[in-house]
Amino acid sequence: MSCDVFQNPRNFKISGRACQDKGLIVFETINLDIAPVDKDYCIILTKEEIIRHAHHMDLSESDRSITQFMEIVFNQLAIMNPKEHAIFENGKTYLSHPWLFGFNERDCPEVGDGKRLFPGTQKSVHFIEGPKGRGYVCPALVIDAKKAAFHEEFSLIEKAQRMVNDDFSCKVSEIVLERLNAGLKGLYFYTRHTDDERDHQIHAIVSHTAADTTFELQDGTRMSVLQYFKEKYGIKLEYPNAPLVKVREGGRFNNYPMELGTLRPMQRVSIAQQTPLQSQKTTKNCAIPPLERQNNIKKGAHALKLFGSDGNQFVANAGLYIYKEPMKITGRRLPPPNIRYYEGTAVVQDGKWRTTQGHFFMPARCEIWAIYAIVMRNERSRFNESLLRDFAKMFEAEASSRGMRMPPPTEIAVTSDDAELKSCLKTAAFHNCKYCLIVSADSITSVHKKLKLWERELEMVTQDLRLSTVEKVVRERRRVTLENIILKANVKLGGLNYMVDLNGVIGSSDAQRWLRPGRLFLGIAVNFSQQLDKSDNPAVVGYASNYKNHSVEFVGDYLFQSSGREETIDTMSVIVSNIMPKFAENHDGKYPRDLIIYRSGVADGSFKSLVSHEIPLLRGTLSTLGVKDINIIFIVVQKRHNVRLMLSHIDKSLRVTEQNIPPGVVVDSNVTRPAFKEFYLNSHTTLQGSASTPRYTVLVDDLNLSMNELEGMTHVLTYAHQIVNLSTSLPTPLYVANTYAERGRNNYGAYMACSNSASSESGGSLDCGRLAQRLSYKNTKLEDFRVNA
Incomplete structure (x- = not known):
């Protein structure tokens, strides 16, 4: 359709079932919005145009058309090969079969419940100064390695069983049903019990089962779902007590037995679909050391034929070429300040320092404070209340050595639940308590967010600790851990631990x-x-x-x-x-x-x-x-960009912190935009993975x-x-x-x-x-x- 046929935007609607692509029939209605362009949309890709756009300081005149065109070109190979590449927002693509491109099992670990990490890339186009430096401009393709969790192509019933550790021999509880909905709602699956393969989207997992759900036939008789599939398709369901899957079809809802469905592959795992343990595994496996990240970037670029663009007809036909080697630039390292306490100055080395002996620069004071523990009743027998008293003495002594004025706590008490803890906090606030230290059993994970809301409501400072942390301080004499607790308490109470000293350093x-x-x-x-x-x-x-x-x-x-x-x-x-x-x-x-x-x-x-x-x-x-x-x-x-600054020579035998660029490294040319003052500053020590340097x-x-x-x-x-x-x-x-x-x-x-x-x-x-x-x-x-x- 030519855009000059109409002057105003038009909307067209078609039925998903009218589409030849089976992947679209799951949609009841597909909306197409077509609008006329307000100018001749012919992109001129010349050196002069690139320079004009990149150097434009007037943001009202900025135009990303050239950038967008290049990004589309670099994405074409992935678009044309959907069986190998899954395409997502912001230039992200993931490999459906990563082992075909040099990745192995270790690169694609399972994180639980039929979820697996798959490698990919994130790419974007930026106009930068380029190798020649200031006064010049050139487009650059920025590629970074990515990993993300995806649902594997599992039988829906097996997926559900793994999630809740249930064989579905009996009807599930409401709690199990909630967990199934949290993990499966919105996912796509296909069935093959009919003549053709059909796609569906999970609207909900319902409590009804194939054994107890009936529907009315045309002759007025009722038949159970279990009986229907046996008589209609000759399928004897193995899990008649499993919950049914509710889907929308043609303006109405139908229920399917789980065992008939298979999840479509390469569906991203959302945050809500991960357990805390799975989230930890994902985070740990996505923290890739620099040398490994460099290799993964090369593998991803090769998979997209963007490593020198050899063999990529889309890039060649657009008149573009990508250099094979990444840019090499020169950075410099800024010297750190000194850290000045009331009675001494600490020297910074590699972005870290030790607290000097003596007082904080500005110690806080708190005349009335309390310590409350929250331990479940069934764990009280294993909890010794003398632990809190010993910790209070150590806390008070350390605070005093730092110049803080904090007498012994006015009250030390143990509570068993949220309601009892809140009652204690209310009473403390009523008696002008300024600070409450809360010690919660490690098994209690829900109290922190409530506690901080109560802090605001009662207008009383709180600080919470894990019981295991207190045990380490008291029983193992973890002085540094106690020091960190006091550092935080002093600031919370209005103190200042140190000043940043610039004298004679910079x-x-x-x-x-x-x-x-x-x-x-x-x-x-x-x-x-x-x-x-x-x-x-x-x-x-x-x-x-x-x-x-x-x-x-x-x-x-x-x-x-x-x-x-x-x-x-x-x-x-x-x-x-x-x-x-x-x-x-x-x-x-x-x-x-x-x-x-x-x-x-x-x-x-x-x-x-x-x-x-x-x-x-x-x-x-x-x-x-x-x-x-x-x-x-x-x-x-x-911080959410895909430019990575790495050392040109990396020794993989070194620790991760030494493989990364050190704190204080700054880069302000070559990879920066010519139209603005811009710099990358890596101010921190990277403890795991590869440094993500803010721009x-x-x-x-x-x-x-x-x-x-x-x-x-x-x-x-x-x-x-x-x-x-x-x-x-x-x-x-x-x-x-x-x-x-x-x-x-x-x-x-x-x-x-x-x-x-x-x-x-x-x-x-x-x-x-x-x-x-x-x-x-x-x-x-x-x-x-x-x-x-």
Whole structure:
């Protein structure tokens, strides 16, 4: 159909059963939306056009058509070979038969219940400076190795039996039914008991069985499903008491016996379909060391014929060619700061250091506190309450040695369930208790999220520990473990463990200005719901800043906004309105001179909205607040990209941390975009797998800082976390903002799990402002404490 036949978008509907492709008959209706283009869609692929698009600083004029065209070309071989390649979003493809391309059984481990990891690749096209460096531009194909869990082509009945460890000799319980629905709902399977192979999608697993379910025949008689399949198809069902599978067919629902279905292969395993153990196995097996990752990238590129593009007719016909060797670039390593405590200074080596003896830089004080344990009644006989008293003495002694003022706990008690624990917390809060340390048995996994909601409701700081951790501290004298607990407690209670010291360390005369007084750092992170239906699940915007007295003292909060939006246009005004008066309150009534924003959760396609809407609104809000002549630097931080920086020579005999690039490595040319100030900074030590290096793109820079200043400032901020004696992967304001966003997500979930809340806040009528009033920390006793430390 030619687009010039109509002027307005048109919608066409066809029945899935009218399609020749058997894979489409499962769909009742297929919608086709066709819209006319607003210009001549002829892409000119010349060197001049590539340079013009790549160097365009005006985001309103940006055009991704050339990039998209190349990505389509590089994906064609996979599209044309669906039996070998499964195609997913964001340039991801997975191999259906990976052993044909050099992978082995170890590369594709089973993770349980008929789920297996399959290797693949993620690819994208970027315009970068290229081998010639600054002032040049060239397109680059970026390829990374991926692994993901897929459902294997299993008999549906065998899959279900593995999931719940049941032979279905008897009718299943409601709990088993819930587990089956959580693991199978939405998956596709096929049947072959008729003349042809038919596809179906699982709408639900129902409690009815083939033995107890009947339906009416045309002559008015009733027949059971069990009898029907025996008489109609000569099939004697082996599992008459197994639950039936409910599917939609032609506008109505039908039920099928499980044993007749077989799962279609290469269906992705969702988060909800994994048990915690399976999720751990998946994470562990996806953490691939650098040298192995390099080899997997090569195998994946060969499978797609993108390794030099030899033999790829689609690439050749488009006039493109891919070099066989990956780009080799030169990075440099930034020196770390020193870490200054009240009575000593620690020297950083390879991104880590040891806490010095003596007091914290700013010890906290807490006059009234308590310790509560939660241990199930059937485990109480194995629990010795003297363990808590011994731990309390050790905790108090360590806190005192660090300068913290904490007398013995006012109360030590043991509870048996959530209700009893909450009752103790309410009583403690009523008696002005400021801090509660909760010790939970390892078998109890559900209390943490509830506890943090109670913390907000009672406006009392909490910290929870596993019982096994307390046992190790007391019985094995794990001093470092106890030290880490105290580090966290001090920050939660408003203390500051150390300062970042730049004196005499950084080889730059500008270093002392990086954390200068009057400079406000603000991290903003967005946490999106993982559920498929996001309509009644708001996005959570976490933020953190150093509005208090010290440059590396970060405190934050979270807000809510409608789901599905990356920009924080509405919440940005609220955030700056919250923190600017607080900054002035702690700085003799003066507003900051500089505002440095680190922003995550933004895709490249949203840069235009940030520059044209979010940042101008920010300036307008600042002006309304009376914040004049403030300089803004706005940096987008991305970790979800597929650019991997690896050492050019890797010794596989070394530990994983030594195979990876070390902390402090920065790259700001060749692989960066020519239109922006941009750099990759690997600030952390990679403990497992391959380093994932954040990319920093500067969208606004009123101060016109040099690359050295931007990189150095960002690097030293990764040493301000306070809780662990390691540099972090992100600058502390953004790292803390992420944890606030996660806390907001968890508190929202716990809040909605309450029956009264769920009924009043459900549906699409969520009032994000009212949610913030109920769940955020503003105007509570906790608003100036980093409670999520």
